[in-house]
Amino acid sequence: xxxxxxxxxxxxxxxxxxxxxxxxxxxxxxxxxxxxxxxxxxxxxxxxxxxxxxxxxxxxxxxxxxxxxxxxxxxxxxxxxxxxxxxxxxxxxxxxxxxxxxxxxxxxxxxxxxxxxxxxxxxx
Amino acid sequence: xxxxxxxxxxxxxxxxxxxxxxxxxxxxxxxxxxxxxxxxxxxxxxxxxxxxxxxxxxxxxxxxxxxxxxxxxxxxxxxxxxxxxxxxxxxxxxxxxxxxxxxxxxxxxxxxxxxxxxxxxxxxxxxxxxxxxxxxxxxxxxxxxxxxxxxxxxxxxxxxxxxxxxxxxxxxxxxxxxxxxxxxxxxxxxxxxxxxxxxxxxxxxxxxxxxxxxxxxxxxxxxxxxxxxxxxxxxxxxxxxxxxxxxxxxxxxxxxxxxxxxxxxxxxxxxxxxxxxxxxxxxxxxxxxxxxxxxxxxxxxxxxxxxxxxxxxxxxxxxxxxxx
Numbered sequence: 001x002x003x004x005x006x007x008x009x010x011x012x013x014x015x016x017x018x019x020x021x022x023x024x025x026x027x028x029x030x031x032x033x034x035x036x037x038x039x040x041x042x043x044x045x046x047x048x049x050x051x052x053x054x055x056x057x058x059x060x061x062x063x064x065x066x067x068x069x070x071x072x073x074x075x076x077x078x079x080x081x082x083x084x085x086x087x088x089x090x091x092x093x094x095x096x097x098x099x100x101x102x103x104x105x106x107x108x109x110x111x112x113x114x115x116x117x118x119x120x121x122x123x124x
Numbered sequence: 125x126x127x128x129x130x131x132x133x134x135x136x137x138x139x140x141x142x143x144x145x146x147x148x149x150x151x152x153x154x155x156x157x158x159x160x161x162x163x164x165x166x167x168x169x170x171x172x173x174x175x176x177x178x179x180x181x182x183x184x185x186x187x188x189x190x191x192x193x194x195x196x197x198x199x200x201x202x203x204x205x206x207x208x209x210x211x212x213x214x215x216x217x218x219x220x221x222x223x224x225x226x227x228x229x230x231x232x233x234x235x236x237x238x239x240x241x242x243x244x245x246x247x248x249x250x251x252x253x254x255x256x257x258x259x260x261x262x263x264x265x266x267x268x269x270x271x272x273x274x275x276x277x278x279x280x281x282x283x284x285x286x287x288x289x290x291x292x293x294x295x296x297x298x299x300x301x302x303x304x305x306x307x308x309x310x311x312x313x314x315x316x317x318x319x320x321x322x323x324x325x326x327x328x329x330x331x332x333x334x335x336x337x338x339x340x341x342x343x344x345x346x347x348x349x350x351x352x353x354x355x356x357x358x359x360x361x362x363x364x365x366x367x368x369x370x371x372x373x374x375x376x377x378x379x380x381x382x383x384x385x386x387x388x389x390x391x392x393x394x395x396x397x398x399x400x401x402x403x404x405x406x407x408x409x410x411x412x413x414x415x416x417x418x419x420x421x422x423x424x425x426x427x428x429x430x431x432x433x434x435x436x437x438x439x440x441x442x443x444x445x446x447x448x
Contacts, residue, residue: 044405044407045407045409046404046405046407046408046409046410046413047409048413049404049409049410049411049412049413049414049421050409050412050413050416050417060420060421061413061417061420061421062417062419062420063412063413063416063417063420095438100434100435100438100439101434101438102412102416102434102437102438103412104408104409104412104438104441105408106408106409107408
């Protein structure tokens with residue numbers, strides 16, 4: 001039950017958020033993170049071991065999808081709408097949305113997840 | 125929280141060293157560099173002086189110069205040969221003395237290690253006799269302040285063991301055992317690197333020497349002597365079965381049926397700070413990407429892309445995280 005309800009709640013929250021908030025241009029993200037700090041975090045935790053990420057030379061993993069144009073894509077992992085809110089939750093707890101998918105729980109804090117989101121949303 | 129361990133400002137720098145097996149080499153480096161600069165300066169000054177003097181003498185008969193030599197002038201040749209001879213003999217004696225100082229046995233070593241160079245990682249075996257021996261990879265722990273004997277072997281091609289802050293280069297050659305000595309004056313982390321081109325991933329063949337305070341070293345050693353952890357959670361138990369089926373033919377976890385000897389011993393994988401011989405920090409994300417497709421991260425590495433299904437990868441991860 002719990003596994004089902006989490007994504008539903010997230011989707012609902014995301015849909016509601018979409019009605020009121022539009023993404024501010026450049027710099028600050030709607031999720032309130034710092035894209036520069038996010039970029040450093042992405043290197044530190046090792047997202048590049050699975051994902052190719054434009055602008056990060058060492059990020060050349062061929063396990064998950066490339067993160068090219070991540071800021072302009074419409075879905076995350078095929079199950080979530082690509083909004084800053086759902087991205088922040090996804091990078092923290094991917095296993096909560098799709099049980100036993102290949103992406104591990106990253107152990108990111110709330111603030112770190114917002115920073116990572118800000119960086120990913122900046123990949124136009 | 126403990127402060128970060130000491131590490132040389134320039135991890136692969138060889139101008140500053142931190143142990144008696146490397147310090148004489150640093151002195152030699154500085155000495156030879158000074159000597160080489162002096163030779164260049166002296167020769168340049170003499171050549172320029174010779175040209176200027178000849179021009180001042182107003183030599184005009186250019187055609188005659190090739191076959192006639194004005195009398196005298198040999199004095200500089202004798203001085204030059206004598207100076208060169210003295211410098212070369214002094215260099216030779218100094219070099220031999222340094223080699224003797226860094227390679228001579230230090231009596232009874234505190235620890236004896238066997239390091240084997242593989243394409244492209246380092247196998248590290250601690251030989252402590254029955255029940256006191258274990259194997260790890262890519263991270264060498266030593267007690268600070270004590271001499272450590274390193275037996276160097278090559279598994280496939282010639283590699284070279286080099287920890288610039290602690291010891292000079294010694295080749296690891298298949299079929300023979302070379303010896304090197306390590307001693308770190310102070311606790312810290314010292315980076316090393318294969319120093320003999322050994323194939324496609326030569327550049328991703330690093331290792332770390334972690335010099336611990338003697339009590340910390342002993343604690344680490346006792347931890348490494350233990351067999352692999354017994355998994356307790358359902359995911360980790362399932363993950364161990366995945367490990368036996370998918371990984372055990374190449375990797376060992378001591379105390380289990382996984383006994384492969386092709387890749388690194390993973391009994392205490394999570395006690396290491398990097399994976400793939402210093403290629404990636406040992407984070408859960410890097411570990412996942414590496415397990416699934418090492419070929420994207422270190423092309424040519426002997427570990428193939430595994431295509432472990434995502435659900436099994438999550439279980440495998442749960443098991444590996446218990447290997448502390």
